Amino acid sequence: MVLNRERADAIRATAHQVREDVVRMVHAAKCGHPGGPLGMADFMATLFIEHMQLTPENLHTPERDRFVLGNGHTCAGYYALLAAQGIIPREELMNFRKMGSPLQGHPHRNATLGIDFSTGSLGNSLSGASGMALGARLNGWDTRVYSASSDGESQEGQIWEAATSAAHYGLSNLTVIVDFNNIQIDGEMRQVMNVRDLREKYEAFGWHAVDVDGHDVVAVDAALCAAKDETERPSAIIAHTHLGKGVSFMEDQPGWHGVAPNDEELEQALAELEALQP
Ligand SMILES: Cc1ncc(C[n+]2csc(CCOP(=O)(O)OP(=O)(O)O)c2C)c(N)n1
Secondary structure (H helix, E strand, O other), rough: OOOOOOHHHHHHHHHHHHHHHHHHHHHHHHHOOHHHHHHHHHHHHHHHHHHOOOOOOOOOOOOOEEEEEOOOHHHHHHHHHHHHHOOOOOOHHHHHHOOOOOOOOOOOHHHHHHHHOOOOOOOOOHHHHHHHHHHHHHHHOOEOOOOOOOEHHHOOOOHHHHHHHHOOOOOEEEEEEEEOOOOOOEEEEEEEEEEEOOHHHHHHHOOOOEEEEEOOHHHHHHHHHHHHHHOOEEEEEEOOOOOOOOOOOOOOOOOHHHOOHHHHHHHHHHHHHOOOOO
16 A cells, blocks of 8 residues: 555654754764764654554563664664654753763663664674564564664675575565665775675575665655565565765765764754755
């Protein structure tokens, strides 16, 4: 079923809020990674608002859906979405990366905040998510496990061990969304270490795999629906995005992978985002 206009608008409004939160959080921390989460905001909001069953009410229910953020450095956006879901108190967001806050610069497993897996060291995520998916199936649960990853994380060999194993066990309750923006910490992914066509790769590993425009919430929703319809294979959604989406001076600029905006840059970023408000 195609996402109706009202639901699509609600997702876009949440993605907008996430972008504002991200630039404010990274600015307040004076360090962090704004580019990735700005690029991921549309597909992450689609996942969290429309698909994943993760709410304050079911947080402690073992059968609930699970999420693993493989590109852990992009966690400002993840925390902002958990706040949008009412799981993290909004006021905590401004303590991002501060001493004593649970919202550190990479996600730390925290049952109270619904953070299911610690990440930051690239490459572990799909193994963890596969284990959760297999465990859920062995328990006879209806749980779906979602993992976000990136073109940079796809350079890690362990991702492909996990991809082999997930296909071997037919983990159709597992979906990975890959943030494919051709950018990583040291520059353009195609120059640093080209991972090539990830849809073809996942298909070759026995997965159901599709390419989508990661900023088109209707297309992302359709891909997530198709993943739910799969009964034999795990699913990979290769989301083509622009790092820094929504802030002109950050868009497609590797330099904004992991730098905080200064006061003037924050002001400009917020003004530009305001002008784009859906
Ligand atoms: C095992 C490991 N090696 C290296 C790093 C350092 N590192 C942090 S982010 C990053 C690039 C990741 O690429 P991507 O997720 O595509 O970056 P983005 O799109 O957010 O710029 C690297 C190599 C790490 N976190 N873990």
